[in-house]
Amino acid sequence: MKHTNLFANHSVTFATLLLLGSWLVTCQPAPRSVAMQTTNSATPRKVGIVASQGMVSSAHPLATAVGVEILKQGGNATDAAIATFFALAVVYPRAGNIGGGGFAVCRQANGESTALDFREKAPQKASRDMYLDDKGNAQNHLSLAGHLAVGVPASVEGMVALHKKQGKLAWATLLAPAVELAAKGFALTQHEAKYLNQYSEEIIANNPKSIPQHLVKAEGWKEGDWVVHKDLAKTLRLIQEKGRAGFYEGETAALILKEIQRGKGILSQQDLDNYQAIWRTPLIGNYKKYKVITMPPPSSGGIILLQLFRATENYPLRKWGHNTAKTMHVMVEMERRVYADRSVYMGDPDFYKVPQTMLLNKNYIKSRMANINLTQKTPSQQIREGKVEQIESFETTHLSVVDKDRNAVAITTTLNGNYGCKVMVEGAGFFLNNEMDDFSIKVGVPNQFGLVGGEANAIAPNKRMLSSMTPTILADENNKLFMVVGTPGGSTIITSVYQTILNVIEHQMTMQEAVDAKKFHHQWLPDEVILEEKSFSEQLQKQLAAYGHTISYAPTLGRMDCVLVLPNGTLEGGADYTRGDNRAIGY
Numbered sequence: 001m002k003h004t005n006l007f008a009n010h011s012v013t014f015a016t017l018l019l020l021g022s023w024l025v026t027c028q029p030a031p032r033s034v035a036m037q038t039t040n041s042a043t044p045r046k047v048g049i050v051a052s053q054g055m056v057s058s059a060h061p062l063a064t065a066v067g068v069e070i071l072k073q074g075g076n077a078t079d080a081a082i083a084t085f086f087a088l089a090v091v092y093p094r095a096g097n098i099g100g101g102g103f104a105v106c107r108q109a110n111g112e113s114t115a116l117d118f119r120e121k122a123p124q125k126a127s128r129d130m131y132l133d134d135k136g137n138a139q140n141h142l143s144l145a146g147h148l149a150v151g152v153p154a155s156v157e158g159m160v161a162l163h164k165k166q167g168k169l170a171w172a173t174l175l176a177p178a179v180e181l182a183a184k185g186f187a188l189t190q191h192e193a194k195y196l197n198q199y200s201e202e203i204i205a206n207n208p209k210s211i212p213q214h215l216v217k218a219e220g221w222k223e224g225d226w227v228v229h230k231d232l233a234k235t236l237r238l239i240q241e242k243g244r245a246g247f248y249e250g251e252t253a254a255l256i257l258k259e260i261q262r263g264k265g266i267l268s269q270q271d272l273d274n275y276q277a278i279w280r281t282p283l284i285g286n287y288k289k290y291k292v293i294t295m296p297p298p299s300s301g302g303i304i305l306l307q308l309f310r311a312t313e314n315y316p317l318r319k320w321g322h323n324t325a326k327t328m329h330v331m332v333e334m335e336r337r338v339y340a341d342r343s344v345y346m347g348d349p350d351f352y353k354v355p356q357t358m359l360l361n362k363n364y365i366k367s368r369m370a371n372i373n374l375t376q377k378t379p380s381q382q383i384r385e386g387k388v389e390q391i392e393s394f395e396t397t398h399l400s401v402v403d404k405d406r407n408a409v410a411i412t413t414t415l416n417g418n419y420g421c422k423v424m425v426e427g428a429g430f431f432l433n434n435e436m437d438d439f440s441i442k443v444g445v446p447n448q449f450g451l452v453g454g455e456a457n458a459i460a461p462n463k464r465m466l467s468s469m470t471p472t473i474l475a476d477e478n479n480k481l482f483m484v485v486g487t488p489g490g491s492t493i494i495t496s497v498y499q500t501i502l503n504v505i506e507h508q509m510t511m512q513e514a515v516d517a518k519k520f521h522h523q524w525l526p527d528e529v530i531l532e533e534k535s536f537s538e539q540l541q542k543q544l545a546a547y548g549h550t551i552s553y554a555p556t557l558g559r560m561d562c563v564l565v566l567p568n569g570t571l572e573g574g575a576d577y578t579r580g581d582n583r584a585i586g587y
């Protein structure tokens, strides 16, 4: 820790912030993007919030406001990201977390980039067949809910590691707003009230009586209800004062283990003691003149994204147009092939040799895509993983931050499901993850996102489960920061990031338009093109069917939080105001 507790010094600022925040949430509609004329088009364009100094975009207006306040206090992008992260743990508890894990991709103003893996891992006592019954049948419910679904919580260690390497302000300063939000309370948004109501039965089923008392309301939550999280405030204060030890040791650790034992889980003090975040070399590839900096394994996101971009360079998507049947068909065919590779070749690189170089090899991708038929789909049963030789020895949230020096941080973090495994640590006030479901619990058995896997992603003690989270940063041909992107969405994260970037580069959308644009998805299996419901015309759907595609629907796809550097150097924040409570604020 760099300084002592600065909480008191900032209480006035943050009290003001809280007042502002509750006003923002309860009284003010989401800031509307301004309609602007562009020089090359007569159509008014929808531009997100524009600011010259810094920008934060996250899943909740209060958390975004916290990040901006830290930037204004002289914090850098890392500081603001950490403060936003902990604020999300309070105001967005179904995904913001201290009981989960995630990834950070960062790019410093001087062009250096780093990637932090703070992914959960399987506890020491985990075993390959732990979710199979006596007859060898997969028991998916056990990897999804309850105490056995919990991977070693990694977020606090991740934030400590980020701060140690790149932070500027004192750790205590960064925790202060989250502590205050938890202790003094905040107003529920309509979305968050709805989700708490929707999950009340599961929360009741998985927790002792004391927990539902403050998470479940008999008459139901509604927008504007004030919530205080006393236990969480105490836990956050311990983290604020003691850093890593405030979570992985002492009172918090004891409460976690007591909770785990109550549900006959397998997480141990040894797991907590041994957990370490890992600095990994970011994956860097190109799309045309842009440099794409993204997350390597144990996320599959970076490899798949770069494979898609390599393949996309061969097709004139700009000419074919945004979300036309022709464009969508070829994107779906590329996605089908790279997701088939995911199921076989990707897993924790510390346990399985991911053939990264080969998967990203230009010739490999060319041959992999060679049998794409531009007029007819290739059914997924006819697609296997590519021939790769080992030539080398549903809840998440994303935040994007850019500071005045143009340092950038992209963090995607998750509990996996909404409210993770639905178990809250009694007395400590936070939900534990259900990340174990991201492993392949049995060859060919789909997880909650329909993803199948095999050996590469089989469970082993201390192994990290494969992820799709894709925090990504782009630089332009002059090596200047261009874009910061990311989203939740399980397996659909990668294709939403891919489309959002293409929307800006190929379809010349503003950041906000790229976020708003309707999304689609294909992941090899199941063999269907998922469309955002009620967003694509009947005619387009008929055209897709004529290519042979089976169509299914999702209520929404992607909930992006992004920042774009405009040609004049100012920043455009793009946040999903319509699919979620996401908010970009700049100064």
Ligand code: DON
Pocket (backbone or CB within 6 Å): 394, 395, 396, 397, 414, 415, 416, 417, 435, 438, 466, 467, 468, 469, 488, 489, 490, 491, 493
């Ligand atoms: O790491 C992964 O890929 C998943 N655990 C992410 C889960 C997710 O995005 C759920 N959100 N909608």
